[in-house]
Amino acid sequence: MSFVVDGNVSLILVSSERFAEHVTPPGHPERPERAEVMDVISARWREGGGEVVAPRAATHEQLARVHDAGYLRLMAETAGHAVSLDADTYTSPESHEIVLLAAGAAVDAVERVMAESSDAALALVRPPGHHAERNRAMGFCLYNNVAIAAAHARTIGAERVAVVDYDVHHGNGTQHIFERDPSVLYISTHQFPYYPGTGAADEVGAGAGAGFTVNVPLEAGATDDDYRVAFEEVVVPILQLFEPEVVLVSAGFDAHERDPLGGMRLTDGAFGAMTSELRAVAAEYCDGRIVLVTEGGYDLPALAASLDAAIQALSSASVEPTWPSSQIASDRGRRGVAAAKQSLKPFWKLQ
């Protein structure tokens, strides 16, 4: 597939060939080859007339808005070393530099859409970020890229920031970082029960943030149609009520039917449709400001095809979401959607 950049639509890509330099042990699914997929996509985007910019490293100040000082010290000490941070999260000697670039790419993407130099931005990064907690690395994630981007958006003028996470895994780190903060709405669709174990429908946030954490737990085997229902009945209506000033997306592609880690059955087109739904919300409430930050996605051809679909959704002239029509009927989403609506009843008026 080739990209033809529509002159009326502004989407910018933020990426770097250096993302291949974060090296994981042999056989690890979050492998440097994922960066090569991103490089191919960046090259095609450039060939079609689009712009790809290299990220700057995130600053200590940007990181410190969501991570503890002690954790930042520990991470800085990993520079130059191969370290095991948890059962499946590792550094190689270059990793610290690269994770600063991944977080920096997410920050750059936010700055560009907030400054209105682009409507939409896609940070094509690895490693992913949404499992990283304030004070620890986990689940392949070192710094929480999307959380750092959300905190940055708040700092440069966005009063209300939405983070939508369609990665197959629940973004425990992002949820915990913002669970008491009503200015950052976190919405996740994910396989449940599954790694990392969080993300039940009754986790709705705490204190002033109650209601601003939205979990739609879906059973393994959920299809395009299940996700369509989750988006139409929960994700989109809550975004419309929240009226975000910028929409950030934890864009993980591991709910794809070919993914070796996830147990869902999404086709390429579902990633385009979910992205279109979010772009339509951004068009309606925040002058089109939307930022995608990549998370998981471990089958390389599926990652490439899903990214293509997401980019098409962000760059096509139409913002009308089109869900794949050859849907497999399923009710793997029904219970999760009903449970989410029940838990959110005190906070949001849903149909």
Ligand SMILES: [Zn+2]
């Ligand atoms: Zn994932």
